[in-house]
Structures are given as structure tokens and as C-alpha cells.
Amino acid sequence: MVGFGIRWAFAFVLLAATYNPTGWNLTRWGMENWETQMPLTLFLGLLLLVGYIIYLRATLRSIGLFGMVLILLIAATFLWVLYDYGWISLEDPTVNTWIGLALMSLVLGIGLNWSHVRRRLSGQSDIDDVDE
Template sequence: MAERGFSFAGFMIRWTLALFLVFSTYNPSGYSWYHWLTGAEQKLDPLIALAGVLLLIGWVIYVRATARSLGFVGTLLALALFGTIVWALLHYQLIALSNTSLLTYIVLVILSAVMATGISWSHIRRRMTGQLDVDDLDQD
């Protein structure tokens, strides 16, 4: 049975897993599944396919949980929040628009933060409001 409590550590574990998923799929360093696939001589390598299927499973879990808990509007609001933070960083010249590698890393971290928030949102909402989210109903 799942633990009923939710903590900052629980959120950080979800975010770490989201970071692993996002950065394993693609990152500017050149060490990702995308780079492995594009650099492979034989594109139908079973290990590349296995890694791709595992990544796809992770993406489906995170994206579906985010879509169900935050919804379309909530996801847009989360992206708007993080997008505004990036805009402020650019506006106050804390980062340069010409530094595409840094911007890519920031976007990947934001994407993982939105997904971690989405997968944690039911717990966060219950903590803030005392309301439970119920998706499955028993129908007799």
C-alpha cells in the first residue's frame, strides 16, 4: 500500500526521476538516447529499441499523470510560470539568448519540473486544501 504522507523529499524523488527521463531522452551534451540513435550505424539495434521503449513508458506515465492531475489549463499555467521566469532571466540579462546550450538545459529542467509537479499535484492539492482527487469509481 502506498504511503499516505507526502513530503518535499517525495517531490524531489519525482523530480529527479523526471530529470533522468528528460535528460536521458535528449540533452545538448551529446550523451542521450537521441544521440545514440542518430549516431548508430544500425538503427534497428535491439538495445536502442529497448531503451526507446523504456523511455516511452516513462514519458507516457509522466505525461498522462500531468495531464490528468493538472489538466490543460493547469499545465499551461505551469508552463507560463516557468516561461515568465525564463523571460525575466533573459530580460535582466542573467542569461544570454545566444547561449543556446544553456537555454536548452533550462527548458529541459522546466519540462521536468512541470512533469514532477503534475505527477505530485494530487498530493500537493490534498495538503493545501484537504480535498482528495478520485479518478476511479466503483460502479455496481
């Protein structure tokens, strides 16, 4: 369970570093400092891109696009239940953005962990295709 938490946290940091409602994100900083900090902006953007490639590739290989959509639908339906019972309010755009980041990072976290879950449930390991 600790492994899932760490992988989910890294997914959340990746998404939040790209964009969040505060001023502390690469998107906003890069737009404000593009002309004076272009090399650093590109460097940081490429680092984030590597993170996205790792997470998206692992997620698509483990649960696929259908699995990603299914997890998002389950999470959105859970959010709907919470809203319907009055436990949360969706009127604040800042809170909505954070909720969206949490849901997207949950999808990436589950995708990165799914092979571990499948191995424990089925006893079978996933292996990558290797060209010889």
C-alpha cells in the same frame, strides 16, 4: 518537499536521457547505432516511453493541458524577468537547451505532485475512476 525533488529529478533524467546537448542521450546514440544495436535501441526507447506515459498521464489527470501550459507560461515569464534584469543570458544554445529541459521537467514534476499538494491544501483525496 523531498518527494517533489525526487519526482522532478526523475522527470529531468527522463527528458535528458531522451535528448540533451551532450552526446550522452538515447536520440543521438540510437541514430548512430541503429543498424548495429537496433534491439537495444528499441528496448531503451520503450523504457523511456513507459516513463513518458506515466508522467504525462499523471500530469494530464492532475493539472490538465491548461495547467501544463499555465506552468510553462509562469516559468517562461520568470525566465524573462531573469533575462530582463541581466541575471542570465540566453545567447548560448547549449544553456538554452538545459533551461528548456529544466522547465519541461518542472511541468512534469509539478503534474506528478499536484495530487499530493491538493490533498494537503484541501484535505480531499483524488481517486481514479474504477470500472466495475
